[in-house]
Amino acid sequence: MPELPEVEVTRLGLDAALCGAHITALRLGKPLRWPLQADPQTLHGLRIDALQRRGKYLLMRTAQGTLIVHLGMSGSLRWTPAQQPLPPASAHDHVELQTDRGVLRLRDPRRFGAVIWHPGTEVHSHPLLRALGPEPLSERFDGAALCQALRGRSAAIKPLLLSQHIVAGVGNIYACEALFRARIDPRTPASRLRPADCQRLATAVRETLQQAVALGGSSLRDFAHTNGHLGDFQLQAQVYGRAGQPCHVCGTPVRSIVQAQRSTYFCPNCQKILKSRSPGGKR
DNA sequence: CGTTACCCCTGGAGGC
DNA sequence: TGCCTCCAGGGGTAAC
Numbered sequence: 486m487p488e489l490p491e492v493e494v495t496r497l498g499l500d501a502a503l504c505g506a507h508i509t510a511l512r513l514g515k516p517l518r519w520p521l522q523a524d525p526q527t528l529h530g531l532r533i534d535a536l537q538r539r540g541k542y543l544l545m546r547t548a549q550g551t552l553i554v555h556l557g558m559s560g561s562l563r564w565t566p567a568q569q570p571l572p573p574a575s576a577h578d579h580v581e582l583q584t585d586r587g588v589l590r591l592r593d594p595r596r597f598g599a600v601i602w603h604p605g606t607e608v609h610s611h612p613l614l615r616a617l618g619p620e621p622l623s624e625r626f627d628g629a630a631l632c633q634a635l636r637g638r639s640a641a642i643k644p645l646l647l648s649q650h651i652v653a654g655v656g657n658i659y660a661c662e663a664l665f666r667a668r669i670d671p672r673t674p675a676s677r678l679r680p681a682d683c684q685r686l687a688t689a690v691r692e693t694l695q696q697a698v699a700l701g702g703s704s705l706r707d708f709a710h711t712n713g714h715l716g717d718f719q720l721q722a723q724v725y726g727r728a729g730q731p732c733h734v735c736g737t738p739v740r741s742i743v744q745a746q747r748s749t750y751f752c753p754n755c756q757k758i759l760k761s762r763s764p765g766g767k768r
Numbered sequence: 769c770g771t772t773a774c775c776c777c778t779g780g781a782g783g784c
Numbered sequence: 785t786g787c788c789t790c791c792a793g794g795g796g797t798a799a800c
Contacts, residue, residue: 488793518776518795541794558794559778577778595777597794613796640771649795656793725793745772748792 487556489621489654490697492541495562499589500536502564503545506584507532514579515596518557523602528552533584539609540617540653550604552582553611557597563590617653621690626652628684635675635683642678643671644745646690655690659697661725661750663690670758671749672742677759696721724750 487495511525531547538544543562545552554562563578565571566587574581580591580600591600603611618634619625634651635642645651646660655663664671667689669682678686700721723733728741728750737754 491793555794557777558792593777594779595792595794597777638770644771647794658793746774747794 487541487558487560488656488659488697489538489541489694490659491702492538492543492556492654493698494702495556496536496538496543499562499564502566502586503533503536503584503589505532505534506586508547508582508584510581510583512581512583513600514581517579517593517596518555518599519601521600521602523550523604527602527604539614539620540649541656542614544608546608550602550606551608553599553601553603553608553613554591555599555601555613556591557593557595557599559595560591560593560598563592564588565590617649618651619653621652621654621694626687626691628680628687631687632678632680632683635678638675640675641672641744642669642675642686643749644747645675647745647747652690654694657747658722658725659690659693662723663693665724665751665756666693668755668757670753670756671744671751673758679759682759724752726750 508528508531511521511528513521513525527549528547531549533545533547535546536543537546541555543554543556545554556562564587567585569587571588574590575592577592577594578590579593579596582589591598601611601613608614619630631651635645638645643660643664646655646663647657649655661671663686667682667686669678669686724739727739729738731737732739732752732755735752735754737752739750740753742749742751
């Protein structure tokens with residue numbers, strides 16, 4: 486579920502409540518993908534100075550270290566202010582961060598998520614963050630940077646977008662949507678993208694993610710905002726999850742294929758495998 | 769080194 | 785209703 490937009494929407498929803506809050510306890514339930522890698526007591530009394538995001542990771546910064554949170558496939562965070570009654574924990578609430586302002590719970594049925602403590606201030610040197618590509622909404626990500634990163638890569642462009650090494654934060658939904666927006670066939674070998682294609686794709690990635698954040702993210706299954714409301718991006722999906730349905734641009738049935746064990750959706754008419762000249766389909 | 773297959777885990781959807 | 789199979793927004797690791 487959670488790709489960059491969902492994590493960013495979560496961050497925005499928690500920022501005011503968590504920044505400045507003091508951690509009073511951290512309780513762990515069933516094991517997640519990785520252990521905390523610290524004694525929960527370590528966090529006691531620390532003040533959360535900032536809530537940041539890197540790719541799909543949420544970073545709770547304190548003077549002593551950073552709590553790195555990843556939502557995996559099915560994770561979501563729920564916040565209950567201290568003034569409100571704390572709802573009973575569900576069977577899938579596996580982490581509870583208690584603060585002087587309220588309680589934050591991580592609900593993650595599949596437990597692919599993680600909460601990791603990284604001591605010190607150099608959180609970006611953490612193995613999970615170090616190899617991430619540039620932030621897609623930053624200046625550092627543009628057509629030229631994308632072109633450079635794809636040089637000599639023979640793999641199909643779509644799985645490469647998912648790798649997090651070329652650009653951070655793009656998951657299966659938004660990879661499909663961005664490639665549709667850029668009118669690029671997801672099977673195209675990455676090195677075959679010309680500068681103009683890279684420019685279009687970089688812009689498409691940025692615009693797709695920005696639009697999704699503005700709409701509050703996607704809610705295909707169980708994603709919920711910290712207030713329990715759902716996002717609206719899925720109402721705008723052009724190809725994701727629409728196999729067999731007509732393309733909104735040209736009417737051709739949307740195709741689904743499997744690439745690197747993940748479903749890919751695309752319009753075989755609008756999205757062309759490289760060509761020397763103008764691809765078809767306008768939006 | 770780059771690319772791909774396999775796994776971790778649980779729940780929902782659809783077929784029978 | 786119950787059981788079975790397939791599928792799912794991620795990503796490290798092992799194997800080619």
